[in-house]
Amino acid sequence: MWNDILINILEDGLFAAIAAIGFSSISNTPRRAYLTCGLIAAAGHTIRYVLTTPEFGIMRIIPASALASFAIGVLAVLFAVRIKCPAEVCFFPALLPMIPGMYAYRTIEALLSCLYHTQEDAFEHYFYLLAYNGLTCSFIILSLVVGATVPVFLFKKLSFTATR
Amino acid sequence: MTCNKALDESVLRETAAFLSEYASLLSGCGATCIRIEKNTRRLADAFRVGFDISIMPTHVYVSVWDDNPAEAVVTVRKTIACGISFNLNAKLSRLSWEVSDNSLGLAAATERFEQIRKTKSTGKWETLFLTSLANASFCRLFGGDEIAMLIVFISTLAGYRLKQIMLEDKRDIRLTFLCASFFSAALSAGGHIFNIGSTPEIALGTSVLYLIPGVPYINSVSDLIYRHYLCCISRFLDSIVLTVCLSAGLCAGRYALTWIKMVLA
Numbered sequence: 001m002w003n004d005i006l007i008n009i010l011e012d013g014l015f016a017a018i019a020a021i022g023f024s025s026i027s028n029t030p031r032r033a034y035l036t037c038g039l040i041a042a043a044g045h046t047i048r049y050v051l052t053t054p055e056f057g058i059m060r061i062i063p064a065s066a067l068a069s070f071a072i073g074v075l076a077v078l079f080a081v082r083i084k085c086p087a088e089v090c091f092f093p094a095l096l097p098m099i100p101g102m103y104a105y106r107t108i109e110a111l112l113s114c115l116y117h118t119q120e121d122a123f124e125h126y127f128y129l130l131a132y133n134g135l136t137c138s139f140i141i142l143s144l145v146v147g148a149t150v151p152v153f154l155f156k157k158l159s160f161t162a163t164r
Numbered sequence: 165m166t167c168n169k170a171l172d173e174s175v176l177r178e179t180a181a182f183l184s185e186y187a188s189l190l191s192g193c194g195a196t197c198i199r200i201e202k203n204t205r206r207l208a209d210a211f212r213v214g215f216d217i218s219i220m221p222t223h224v225y226v227s228v229w230d231d232n233p234a235e236a237v238v239t240v241r242k243t244i245a246c247g248i249s250f251n252l253n254a255k256l257s258r259l260s261w262e263v264s265d266n267s268l269g270l271a272a273a274t275e276r277f278e279q280i281r282k283t284k285s286t287g288k289w290e291t292l293f294l295t296s297l298a299n300a301s302f303c304r305l306f307g308g309d310e311i312a313m314l315i316v317f318i319s320t321l322a323g324y325r326l327k328q329i330m331l332e333d334k335r336d337i338r339l340t341f342l343c344a345s346f347f348s349a350a351l352s353a354g355g356h357i358f359n360i361g362s363t364p365e366i367a368l369g370t371s372v373l374y375l376i377p378g379v380p381y382i383n384s385v386s387d388l389i390y391r392h393y394l395c396c397i398s399r400f401l402d403s404i405v406l407t408v409c410l411s412a413g414l415c416a417g418r419y420a421l422t423w424i425k426m427v428l429a
Contacts, residue, residue: 011304012305015301015302015304015305016301016305018297018298018301019298019299019301019302019305020298021294021298022294022295022296022297022298022299022301023295023298023374023378024250025286025290025291025294025295025298026248026291026295026374027194027248027249027250027379028247028248028249028250028251028252028285028286029250029251029286030250030251030254033250033254045305084254084258085250085254086195086199086250086253086254086257088196088250088253088382088383088386089250089253089254092250092378092379092382095378095382096298096302096376096378097301097302097305099373099376099378101302101306101369101370101373102306102366102369102370104369104373105365105368105369105370105414106369108411108414108415112415141381145381145382145385146385148382149382149385149386149389152386153389160199160202161261162257163254163257163258163260163261164258164261164265
């Protein structure tokens with residue numbers, strides 16, 4: 001069982017790193033920051049994976065995302081100094097693999113189903129799905145963004161002298 | 165005396181023009197308001213001039229003075245639409261420190277600024293491949309199987325290429341997002357509708373995620389924390405509009421494929 005969990009954690013970190021490096025290219029990130037972005041993304045995603053895995057913790061996805069993104073923010077501020085880039089260069093690509101894409105998709109799917117079904121029972125069911133997925137998605141995004149931005153605010157001096 | 169004052173004014177005007185140009189490029193490449201403010205102030209301090217800045221969603225106002233703020237020179241620049249570039253952001257931030265630490269003059273700073281302005285974007289084929297690979301990895305993170313990953317890779321490749329072509333043709337960004345999302349969703353909906361692979365729904369849901377405007381969302385929160393409310397609301401609304409466009413494209417793509425399946429049946 002532990003072998004499977006370890007493999008899952010490694011796999012999770014690897015794909016999060018690939019996703020972060022890929023998405024960082026969209027924002028014209030300097031090439032020297034690719035590896036750092038990948039490592040920070042892998043660390044952040046692994047933290048969230050571990051916190052939400054029943055074997056390790058029973059944390060819900062929203063607080064787990066907030067903690068993981070806070071860790072990403074702290075790592076980004078620390079590593080930004082090493083690669084001489086602003087902290088947001090590191091944490092933005094690292095946050096992307098944690099975006100709740102499936103919740104967003106299910107929200108839109110539920111919205112369309114609400115519009116399509118006129119029967120009260122069916123409508124209520126899809127409206128419940130719309131509210132559940134929409135709220136979860138919104139709060140995960142909010143926790144990700146606030147969690148990663150707070151370290152930049154807390155370590156202001158370090159954050160704004162990274163490119164010195 | 166009059167001659168010296170005229171000279172001072174021309175230097176002030178050049179300084180103000182440089183600072184506003186710097187701030188507008190930094191704003192255009194996706195820097196947060198606090199970074200624009202701090203970097204530009206650092207430059208102004210290095211040039212030993214009084215300085216104030218007002219950052220609006222599409223413009224920057226810079227005022228520069230010598231001794232008396234009442235005689236300030238004010239310049240306004242439209243935000244330079246160069247697209248999000250962390251590379252430019254990093255280089256411009258470094259320039260402000262170089263000027264501050266090495267006491268570079270206005271001429272040297274302007275020369276370096278012009279070099280930075282010529283910075284090329286990441287190669288389009290490199291971005292296309294890496295983005296497709298990233299979205300396929302994203303699909304895996306959501307629990308997609310190998311077939312779903314392949315579908316997402318292909319649909320992202322096609323959709324992102326369409327986005328690049330439309331942006332090169334200077335098409336409206338909202339229309340671009342709508343079309344790219346429709347194209348990617350229609351391609352990946354094939355897997356969902358014809359039941360290819362074991363996780364076609366994940367492929368469909370993931371196929372448009374490369375379009376999510378993450379940088380403006382994150383920057384809007386930073387602007388909120390530092391009380392730049394106008395820019396915060398503007399960036400947030402911009403992101404919402406683009407998210408609505410990509411959602412509409414996703415729905416349209418999915419329904420178009422469903423309709424085709426019904427017609428064929």
